[in-house]
Amino acid sequence: GAVVSQHPSWVICKSGTSVKIECRSLDFQATTMFWYRQFPKQSLMLMATSNEGSKATYEQGVEKDKFLINHASLTLSTLTVTSAHPEDSSFYICSARTSSDNEQFFGPGTRLTVL
Amino acid sequence: GENVEQHPSTLSVQEGDSAVIKCTYSDSASNYFPWYKQELGKRPQLIIDIRSNVGEKKDQRIAVTLNKTAKHFSLHITETQPEDSAVYFCAALDTGRRALTFGSGTRLQVQP
Numbered sequence A: 001g002a003v004v005s006q007h008p009s010w011v012i013c014k015s016g017t018s019v020k021i022e023c024r025s026l027d028f029q030a031t032t033m034f035w036y037r038q039f040p041k042q043s044l045m046l047m048a049t050s051n052e053g054s055k056a057t058y059e060q061g062v063e064k065d066k067f068l069i070n071h072a073s074l075t076l077s078t079l080t081v082t083s084a085h086p087e088d089s090s091f092y093i094c095s096a097r098t099s100s101d102n103e104q105f106f107g108p109g110t111r112l113t114v115l
Numbered sequence B: 001g002e003n004v005e006q007h008p009s010t011l012s013v014q015e016g017d018s019a020v021i022k023c024t025y026s027d028s029a030s031n032y033f034p035w036y037k038q039e040l041g042k043r044p045q046l047i048i049d050i051r052s053n054v055g056e057k058k059d060q061r062i063a064v065t066l067n068k069t070a071k072h073f074s075l076h077i078t079e080t081q082p083e084d085s086a087v088y089f090c091a092a093l094d095t096g097r098r099a100l101t102f103g104s105g106t107r108l109q110v111q112p
Helices: none
Strands: A004-007 A010-013 A019-025 A032-038 A045-051 A067-073 A076-081 A090-097 A110-114 B004-007 B010-014 B019-025 B032-038 B045-051 B056-059 B062-067 B072-077 B086-094 B099-102 B106-111
Touching (some): A019 A032, A019 A090, A032 A067, A032 A076, A076 A090, B019 B086, B045 B062
Antiparallel strands (some): A004 A019, A032 A045, A032 A090, A067 A076, B004 B019, B056 B062
């Protein structure tokens, strides 16, 4: 099956710093990638949808200047959490799909802890 | 946009019993309904999905049914085992955004 990797798997940072998370599709070309945030004991909440070569579409309530998304190639999307604060601590998961199917393939997630 | 509701939030069954989780959705144009199993700290794993051109799909102990008229879909797990214990999420495709909207999750506990 299709494989999606994420890096790093966990990160601890100080309040006010920026953190970059990478999402890669390893064996297929991902025309669309999605970024989700999951707080403890809650569901996955879609943050944004990114299509290769174009600007990301953010969900209502998600600050695009705080959560910078870049989808520069068909195999890589990055999420940068700028000026992170403790309330940004969460599990961030990416997923990817091809242009021809609706099935999404999930990355292993990144646990962000902001001190 | 799509709205997905999932019930129950927790479900405890004895090993060998069946478990049923139900979801409703709002977007009548939705045509893809996956179910995911998520263990603590891990990625969601697709366990089964159904597309709107069929009413039921089965894979060994797992089955999903879809009622498009009522906008319901359900997950059925038979002969449950302790390793089935996890959180299960249903999802429906928001056709406008081609993105998945997830239900709130069901914590399934299978008692040995």
